Amino acid sequence: MTARTQRTRLLAAGVAAVSVSLVLSGCSSSKSSEGGGAPNASATVNAVKADDKLVALVPADVKSAGKLVVGADASYAPDEFKDDSGKVIGMDVDLADAIAAKLGLKAEVQDSGFTAIIPGIQSNKFQLGMSSFTDNKEREQVVDMVTYFNSGSAIAVKKGNPNKIDPKDLCGKKVAVQTGTTQADEIKDTRNPDCAKAGKPGIQNDGDKFDLQTDVTNAVVSGRDDAMMADSQVVDYAIKQSGGQLEKLGDTYGVAPYGVALAKGSKLTPAVQGAIQSLIDDGTYKQILTKWGVEAGALDKSTVNGAVS
Template structure:
């Protein structure tokens, strides 16, 4: 459920930003050293251990063969240089993040690479602030945006969206839920969220309900990077965090259970690959590639690699589905 309901300022992509994200991803291991948690050195920004590659061990995804019919649908101005430039906010494990070796990895990255292989093209991932990616796509800075974007009707008015997974919002708390929290009793609590996501809107609405009921407002702590949100919780500077369900699930596994999920995900909606409107048959090419990966089993392997819930797996990829 990651996403804005309107475009924000164009995100900036540069080496310094990538370096900063890598440094943030390494922080939790040191910050947790003094806590009584079963955690060790990590590089994924979730506050726990992981293989040095940032991905589960023995999880290589076989290369896909080019599909000439799908490749022919890609507009010449995109295919001409042999690559697709992808806008992405790489602070969102397990979907897209920089691992301890400085490599961009994640569910979206593996799926994106497989899509590229189907089309006979290489994916070039460019890091940006999440709130500026779609504006960058509109300005032709990127040829595709793949960064856990929630599909909604407002977005579909300005970009084409190709669905590939379904996720909801989850509440993450420390092990044992010491504050006995739920999404409905966060009044007066410190709640960490990533800027520009639907979780900000969710938290704001909940805080307004608190004050209307004569209770303290939620202290909504917004951070540019999801890695900062994770760190905020694991170092006990926040009582809870709201994020997409795959992100909170991943934080649980990467902290060896130091973080836990409260209840079930809610407000479930599809993720979509965003493409600039007026791009010929590009959307059909991307949708066809995603569907081919679903049909040949590669999609399921990628989901399993990143321990994503199979409940979010889609059987049919769609272009601009009817959504609210």
């Protein structure tokens, strides 16, 4: 995987305009994250108290440090992105804070390139990776994945679809995606082979790949690319923030769960799973998702390494 390059962020927090942040990796199981209310970053969420039974599951070294260091690629709203002050905010950040609180800890969320997060977990730089990772068998070979959200893939184009893009036939088109995502793999492994079988030219360059999702959105708004593919709730958020410059094309598809990534076999894994389930059961989880307008992606049960593909 390539490292991400530093790029100028044209849109922060909920500031409108041309640039919009997007997500990574396509997603979830039985529910779709399509829809949801308008995000409200200033909405309050109930204070989370430590759960003594869960605190007892926290390994001694983590407990003594008093914190969970969390890696997140803060380039795609509403899951994780930077506000005007440069602070990392979003659904995953609020959930990380709540998970840590349940375990009697504080969360320290660090901005990181997406493709550097799992290696960072393996090297002990991060205890958790919360960056819209789809839970799949490939990732479960190298990290534990604790499910916490449902998402799918979606496609967006310029308002009015001036290039008459067909979501079921992107052959020969220029399609923007973020590097290292499920959507990038979908183009390379599924869509372009299907184009070849049909005797059509493939999506150009196996997708026009960018290190930041903000750049993916900008590529479509500016007319550089015909369409973009990303996680469904990120596409929905980008459309809301684009000032009428983008529209969704077709339906959400490929629904699968997101997972919190932890070191393979980590003693912290059952504590994190228990914390997420407790947040689901006491209603805090739903409050956080509603705050960010992604409540349609809520799941009822958190599982460990439950990917089916």
